[in-house]
Amino acid sequence: MAFKGVLRPGLIQIRVLNMGEAINHYQNILGLNIVTTEADGRVYLKGWDEFDHHSVVLRQAESAGLDYVAFKVDSDDYLREIEPRIVAWGLEVDHVPAGEQPGVGPRIGFTLPTGHRIELYHQIDMAEDHPGINNPDIYQRRPEGMGASRFDHLLCYGPNIGKAREFFCEVLDFYQPEKVDLPEGDGSLAIWLTASNKAHDIAFVEHEEPGKLHHVAFLLQDWNEVGAAADIISINDVSLDIGPTRHGITRGQTIYFFDPSGNRNEVYAGGYTAYPDHPVRSWDFDHVGKGIFYYERTLNDRFLTVLT
Amino acid sequence: MRYRVTIENSSEIYPCSEQQTLLQGMEQLGKRGIPVGCRGGGCGVCRVQVTSGTFSKAKMSRSVISEADVSKRVVLACRCTPTSDLSISVVGKMERALSSEHLIQTEDDVSVAAVG
Incomplete structure (x- = not known):
């Protein structure tokens, strides 16, 4: 393996x-x-x-x-x-x-x-209600709501993200598919880390206050499902953050919204396949708007300041 | 029943029903003044002080609104509904956004928000 x-x-x-x-x-x-x-x-x-x-x-x-x-x-x-x-x-x-x-x-x-x-x-039981294994159908029954297929990744805000990168990469053998550089010096404003083929399993943005959550992301199958998620957000008056749009970073198609306690959620589809031998994709600070929101090409204040 | 909400910082006045939060009332009319965050009582961006009038409030995250805040009538606009005409003053960390036309900041502001 x-x-x-x-x-x-x-x-x-x-x-x-x-x-x-x-x-x-x-x-x-x-x-x-x-x-x-x-x-x-x-x-x-x-x-x-x-x-x-x-x-x-x-x-x-x-x-x-x-x-x-x-x-x-x-x-x-x-x-x-x-x-x-x-x-x-x-x-x-x-x-x-x-x-x-x-x-x-x-x-x-x-x-x-x-x-x-x-x-x-390591140990966790298999779910009783798990996907098919023998001659598996594509799903057991049609999913409800947005039909999020799995918990996918999260973005954390806190200080010392360079140390977090060192820990994940040197101790847990993660690698870094992508980063946003700070305007000055060698540090990063934001880093994307993965242990797998996904463009990110966990990401960090440098931020003064420790231990903050930016978002928890769930996987959808494609752009059509992201559109259907946007419909569901409006039908149910869910608090919308931004989207549907696309990230330059990871290339994922996305929509951000909030749970009723203010925790940001993302549903996400696509994105490139990462490999540890690929170069680290880098964004200069003055291109960060396009990196985060590829269609809008500008950051909104909410993306940087609204956290739980 | 509709009440009159006055945002003291910007002198903006808008109607808000007792079925709406102060933030919903403002956003629905396309008004500006109170910064909009998660709309769920979690992030603390829409922090306001109610300087006059009465209101009812739902649960707010303790990490952004302390008991001392509540005793000073400092609350989150996304969790408060008016029960009389109200005057409020925006006291959140995004107060500076009030002085600009919209919430999109220049790159300098972004770097301050993100790094500092």
Whole structure:
């Protein structure tokens, strides 16, 4: 197997202000399926094309935002072997016991210099309601709402993103398909990192305040589905940010909107296939508008300042 | 029932029903004055102080509106509906946007917002 170590961002726990409103949004608008609701009130959901038990965890809290994102790794051995490398790089590692989330084995967690909590895990049960395996149909039943097929990636805002790049690339063997340079010096304003063939599994923008969430993205199949998502946003009076449009960076077709607690969501289709031997695509600071919003060719203030 | 909302910073006045939030009322009429963010009580961009009048409010993210804020009648316009005529003052971090024609900033402003 050529694809080793970290496989993908597999779990994300998001804080919401009102669980009823959040369930309506993630289930009926995005089209995720509820897997289970547990005694502590957390609600577990998944996209129709995901095999694992769940991918999205909603937790009702006093503040919106990101609790953590967890990456699935290829083996228990990797999970054991990576821990001392993380510690040697300088991060403190803690342990989350198996069963803290239903169907999920032991996890390890640490906080990046950007203020974001990252976790790694290997074991997770297969979902009862999983995509077909033997002579599989394209789907088991027609998805609801936008029909988001999976949790795809996230964009985090925080300080020290250069350190985050170093950590992901040197310790977890990610690579960097794309970046936006700062107007002066060697640093980056924004970086796109991946462990896979996707143009990004996680991205960062340099920002003063640590631990902020810019958006959580879900995959759609094509541009038509992005258009249908825009229809659903208007039909249901969902808070729209921008789109449908396209990114210069990653080349994805996209629409941004907000969940009822103000967490930004993206539904996304397309984008190029990344390989670790490709050059890092670079955007000069004075081209960042086109990089982020390829059709508008200008950044809006909201993209840079509206975070949870 | 419709009430009159006055944005003190810009002297903008618009009607807002008790079924709408202060932000919805403003946006729907194409008015400007209160910065528009997530519209869900999460990001804190539409922070205003209610200087006169009464209102009802829904849950707001504690990380952007503290208990001290609420006691000073500092709230998020996206989570408040009027129950009388109101005067509000924009006190959010995007206050500077009020002085420009629109929310698209120059590159210098973008670099300040993103980096500093």
